[in-house]
Amino acid sequence: MPHVDAAFNLAAWLVRNPADAEDVMQDAMLRAYRFFPSCREDTARAWVLRIVRNACYDWLAAKRGHVVVGFADVDPLDTDGARFTADVFSGPAEDPESILLRENRRDLLNAMVAALPEEFREVLVLREMEELSYKEIADIVGIPQGTVMSRLSRARAMLMRDWKARDDHS
Amino acid sequence: MTIPDCHQAHPLLSAAIDGELDPAAQAALDRHLAGCDDCRKALEEQKAFRDTLRSVLTRHQAPDGLHARLMASLPEEKPQPTVSSRPRRRWSHGAWAGSALALAASIVLFVSVPSHQDEMTRELVAAHVRSLMPGHLIDVPSSDQHTVKPWFNGRVDLSPPVPDLSEAGFPLLGGRLDYIEERPSAVLVYGRRQHRINLFVWPEPGRDRAVGQTQRNGYTVLSWRQGDIAYAAVSDLAAEELADFRRLWQGKAQEGP
Known part of the structure; x- marks a missing residue:
């Protein structure tokens, strides 16, 4: 599979667990394999990322037992997201409060992104980490470019607001 | 274009940082920024935050050997026949054992490789379930x-009929672009009480195909093909109710708008 690093990074950010991300990659690989010949090199990255993204949502839906999570249910800094990033990047698990106490900018910002609702998280990761154009992101996510624009704007506004709120506390 | 006020300028800042505004909007924003300290400050602040974010976001590295494991997990392209590669002399015990093995292998293959139809059903149900997650159901809510019909222009290589079935209790909720077998598909979303269809x-060239029904994980899939266009209705509704929907939809679609 080409672009395996970008694909793995996206999967890890969407399912928020590297071991699960590897499972998702297996599934995505099988799908990609079946359709690869129909793909041109210049669009290969977006195409691979779209397959991985869809595999992530299928995996998440299966894990949730098809329960639809509403907006209101998403904690702005849910502990899953915070614990995941803490696990991976700074060794033993830490709760958001102690991360905050250490004032570790890197951990806190990563935890805040991990805690974004997924429709905002995916566009942000594709833009800030893969530096894809709005058009490419629109193709991957399957939404109009205008929606990419507004979701990115909202994602950044949410992050900045929380970031400032934390800053004011300390 | 007139000069936007702060309220109009603010949502444009994020796209301006990305260099994704069209020239007219960028020019209008520039004219506003020239005379507005607050918005200039907000733009600088957003830029700085974006740079900070980019510098700290953790790139998850694919574990060593992942690529090799992925390659190894693929089905073998051409299973090597066990028997025909041997020199053909006469039937020996080995050859019999070999052909029995090949037979056994082909039975296993036959049983474990999902048919195209199964695979299609799996994809359709997965796409349906995915669509029920927040923010995924509808791109054009209407x-x-x-409104829905023209939205598909340029997004997918066909213009699906969009009949109104609200009087029959199947209100149109909107439309979406999705992918089936990695090809774009128009999706019409209808409601039925709290259920979604x-x-x-x-587009799928081929002979017309009568309606077939499959079931998976409690979802019903009705699929058919007519005039080089494939259709599939997916829902958690009772199969009879979905069949009613299908009949109504097809009837209305053929009547035309």
């Missing part, structure tokens, strides 16, 4: 068929 419509 109960107006004259996704109707996938995509």
